[in-house]
Amino acid sequence: MPNQAQSSNFKVLIFGFWILFGFYQGSVALGATPDELRQSIEEKSKGLQAINDQIRNTQKQLDETQTQKNSLQKELKKIDYTISQLNLSIKSGQITVEKYGLELQSLQYDIDKLKNEIETKRLAITKLLQELYQKSRETLLVTFLKNRSLAQAISENQNIANLNNGLSTELGELKELRLQLDENFHSVSAKKGGIERENLNLRNRKNIVETTKSDRQSILSQTKNQEKLYASLIDSLAKKQADISAEIETIEKELRSKIDPSLLPIPRPGVLAMPVSGILSQNYGYTAFAKYGYKGRFHNGVDFAAPTGTEVRVADSGTVIATGNQDQFCYRGAYGKFIVVQHENNLTTLYAHLSGQAVKKGDIVNRGQLIGYVGSTGYATGPHLHLTVYAGPTFYMGASRVCGPMPFGGDLDPSKYL
Structure with a gap:
């Protein structure tokens, strides 16, 4: 007769496996290929570096005005440099938002790849569990009796041990894939948060530019140039x-x-x-x-x-x-x-x-x-x-x-x- 305790344990194991390593749904259709995305992300990074260099250069020019004697022209020049610097920061923010968008697309490719690997592992583990379940229905005595020799019986039991070892390995690899998938989901959340933060900065910095321009006009009005x-x-x-x-x-x-x-x-x-x-x-x-x-x-x-x-x-x-x-x-x-x-x-x-x-x-x-x-x-x-x-x-x-x-x-x- 089947070993009822073993059979029940395997049913619980299989059910727990499907709950613990449930497959994520929700792949999205993507446009650019992974290589194209990597190239675009690299171009955005270079663009950001160039703008940051310009911001530092503008700051250097702004600092140099501090050594000049106080004058209206000095004041206007400082304001102009400040507006230029702010506009560069706005451009930097816009490129950063675009870069985040590309990185999100790239992450989606990685997520889809991991989902496929997880599904492949799940199928392999399911097959191993089914084989182990069938073999677990036989007692050790039945295994010996149905084989023609002791060597065959020992080999059969060794196969069961190998299946257990294989199952342990597959479960470990599946767990690692699941951790990688969770890390990617965390990265997606962080990128989305970055886009929200940059969009807020863009709105606020545009307002600062307008205020700074108003200050410039106010100085001109007070001094009549x-x-x-x-x-x-x-x-x-x-x-x-x-x-x-x-x-x-x-x-x-x-x-x-x-x-x-x-x-x-x-x-x-x-x-x-x-x-x-x-x-x-x-x-x-x-x-x-x-x-x-x-x-x-x-x-x-x-x-x-x-x-x-x-x-x-x-x-x-x-x-x-x-x-x-x-x-x-x-x-x-x-x-x-x-x-x-x-x-x-x-x-x-x-x-x-x-x-x-x-x-x-x-x-x-x-x-x-x-x-x-x-x-x-x-x-x-x-x-x-x-x-x-x-x-x-x-x-x-x-x-x-x-x-x-x-x-x-x-x-x-x-x-x-x-």
């Missing part, structure tokens, strides 16, 4: 910047004395994530620039130089408690467009001189989430992100004497937390 009027504007601006920096330092010096370290996280790297991909251009404290650039002679954060339109990401999860544009109250006098985020660890972070904001007051943000774009609004000699880290309990939004709503707080050295 005359150097003399521009020089007068700069003199008035310098006095306003000095007053504002002195006001900030007077208030924040007192607030620094009220910081309670026991309420704050222990200073160590990684408490906060780097908010931008850029170069550290100014440290915290009594820096060389602060000694002549600020009346208070103190820099309450760190600066990261980066091209206008570069993504700014929140340093830690939290809640957006303030956003604003101080250029509406004191053009180029203070932080310009800014965002303030309150974190659960009693730190509060300020992101300033932005060209664009991607969040609003009340938004809940996650560590590393896009919140804005590097710019040179407010008191900025060039495009950069200014990051201030406050002791949360000391922070507040107050009324400046000359620049509308102003963030104030006991500031900390950001480098101790980044």
Whole structure:
């Protein structure tokens, strides 16, 4: 009689096999061949490299203008370089979206290939399971009795052992194929997310271009394209910047004395994530620039130089408690467009001189989430992100004497937390 326990176990095994290694459906019709796709992807990569070279070259030209004497023509040239750089970033984003699309098509080929390999393995395993099932119905005694010799019986049992070994190998290879398929599905999800992110950046950067063009026109209107009027504007601006920096330092010096370290996280790297991909251009404290650039002679954060339109990401999860544009109250006098985020660890972070904001007051943000774009609004000699880290309990939004709503707080050295 058949071994009922063995028969039942094989039925369970077969059923579990079909559930565990179920075949994915949903292949799509594709246009270009895999080789054509690889070639197109390579061309897009070369195009991106060329544009990035142009962006760096434009940044170099922008940096060179900083050494020139203040003039209306210098200011207009800076704006023109910024617009050119933004347009290059937009072109880069468009090519990146196209590249992601090609990579998705290429991944679909890989997925379809893996599906076919998985199906072939499934059929082979099914056949092995059927053979083992048939042989398992015979007891060891029946196997010996139905063969003419002991050698044949031993050979028959060896065949069963070989089938088991083959089954184990096939199952292992099938599992590996399934893992590869899951990795490809994960890559597809990541590419789709990349397309969404780039499309968002494209929309926002196009808005930044229009705003920058409006700023250029505003300067021309105020100065009537005359150097003399521009020089007068700069003199008035310098006095306003000095007053504002002195006001900030007077208030924040007192607030620094009220910081309670026991309420704050222990200073160590990684408490906060780097908010931008850029170069550290100014440290915290009594820096060389602060000694002549600020009346208070103190820099309450760190600066990261980066091209206008570069993504700014929140340093830690939290809640957006303030956003604003101080250029509406004191053009180029203070932080310009800014965002303030309150974190659960009693730190509060300020992101300033932005060209664009991607969040609003009340938004809940996650560590590393896009919140804005590097710019040179407010008191900025060039495009950069200014990051201030406050002791949360000391922070507040107050009324400046000359620049509308102003963030104030006991500031900390950001480098101790980044």
